[in-house]
């Protein structure tokens with residue numbers, strides 16, 4: 001038996017020949033947004049913030065990303081929160097909302113060659129004139145997206161290389177054609193369109209509709225299965241990307257899944273780019289898909305962050321290739337390994353550099369969050385690789401090795417450097433189970449580290465906390481707040497002071513949220529129980545007699561304030577203590593039954609202070625302007641959650657002097 005295996009292995013020689021080039025490589029990327037996944041990063045403590053950005057973007061250091069995809073904020077919940085739109089209404093363009101502009105600039109600063117890709121999850125309601133359909137008025141929506149592309153250029157000098165349509169939702173042939181025309185007329189013919197950031201059905205749609213296909217540059221599939229039928233997609237003659245991929249944890253399993261697909265997607269189905277959801281886990285524990293990220297940084301107060309193995313799985317490809325390099329065809333540098341796993345080769349068309357990548361992940365560790373995988377076997381093997389004269393191989397090649405299944409090692413090998421000799425135009429290399437290996441002529445690979453130690457973890461949000469919102473720049477979100485419904489931004493009031501204002505005037509064309517509870521932004525910890533939350537607020541001058549407009553403050557709330565302890569007071573002075581956020585005015589959702597309610601004098605549209613305290617005896621106290629509204633009202637004892645402020649409708653409520661403290 002032993003002998004036979006030896007013969008078998010000796011017989012297999014992988015031939016690499018650069019005369020057989022194939023598709024152009026389009027890069028490996030990360031996705032910020034979809035949604036609000038980076039929200040805690042801009043306010044991270046330095047030097048950690050710059051270090052995190054270096055791990056993501058600096059070439060030859062960490063993930064060294066080649067592509068950055070960002071959400072085009074659409075004022076509605078897009079997974080971990082809401083990202084602010086650049087046009088809350090049809091008349092105002094604000095190119096200073098949100099943090100994706102900042103992130104794109106930081107990425108470009110570090111790597112001027114990084115490509116940028118924008119995609120909307122949600123749209124402000126005005127683009128559909130309240131219809132909820134972003135394609136009903138194609139010119140409006142095309143204008144809206146073109147304003148984002150042109151704003152990137154005019155305000156920040158950023159070229160948007162790629163633009164998508166509507167994440168994981170419908171696309172539309174005539175809309176895409178109008179968008180193409182609108183971009184061209186505005187001078188953005190160079191911005192390529194990706195459709196449709198969703199399932200493979202798009203390939204048949206494009207095959208049947210030439211005008212549609214002509215308007216499209218790239219087919220973007222989400223979580224594509226390597227084992228699906230790609231024949232329709234491959235007939236299109238357009239690059240095919242895994243334009244959203246992974247959604248897996250930032251641990252060794254996540255690295256194994258991601259490392260595998262960034263290789264296998266090319267080998268099996270000719271996909272030329274993969275983009276990881278998500279770029280950086282800078283969203284609170286207790287919001288969706290916690291830590292499903294390339295790296296995790298959720299402590300802006302401490303500066304603590306984690307450089308996870310997913311970073312190094314990415315580096316195996318990104319540090320040794322460039323967008324524009326060519327893949328070598330199957331059988332001439334790419335293919336399946338004899339005993340399971342995959343290998344791919346990239347060559348630099350303008351030099352003799354080349355890079356090979358080998359990956360062998362066992363079935364148990366190969367799955368990403370989706371799609372399901374068929375069963376398969378892998379075995380350790382030693383490969384002999386024959387480098388054809390066309391490669392002009394040097395006598396020694398650089399080797400980088402990780403094993404994403406070495407659970408028993410105290411220090412698992414992750415991105416370790418060595419070399420291999422080329423003899424007789426051949427090198428041999430052992431590929432164990434769990435192995436990801438890069439063999440390359442490139443000598444600039446580096447497992448980046450900083451001299452200063454990463455600050456120790458301090459998971460608890462620091463209390464007591466207060467923010468008067470006066471030091472945050474205009475249009476930005478409030479520090480450490482994470483908007484969930486509506487968009488809350490810092491703007492100047494007529495007295496010259498800043499306040500935190502809810503900016504969305506109309507139900508957006510949502511992604512998951514269709515509008516049942518009112519706007520809300522949260523802060524703190526999902527694990528908080530006994531806290532006191534206080535805030536100054538002002539209701540806007542009632543333009544349409546909205547006596548029911550209410551300001552709310554919450555404790556123990558979950559991500560969408562489906563549960564929590566929430567105190568709301570309306571313009572007439574009627575207050576209610578609720579077990580959830582308030583029903584959105586005008587929605588058909590049943591109004592929550594109050595735990596307690598009452599009335600005080602009307603509050604109009606002047607500044608007031610609202611406070612809510614939930615203590616260890618599971619009783620709530622509430623006050624307006626320091627005068628008690630309710631005391632010792634029993635609430636459920638099991639609940640924990642964030643502190644929150646919000647309202648019950650789409651109006652520009654303002655807040656100042658927010659504070660949260662431990663309940664005495």
Ligand code: 147
Pocket residue numbers: 033034035078079167168222223244247277289369370
């Ligand atoms: C994706 C979204 O695009 C991301 O914003 C994020 O929510 C991510 C979390 O895994 O999920 O949406 C998908 C939702 C469902 C499927 C694919 C993508 N699915 O069922 O195949």
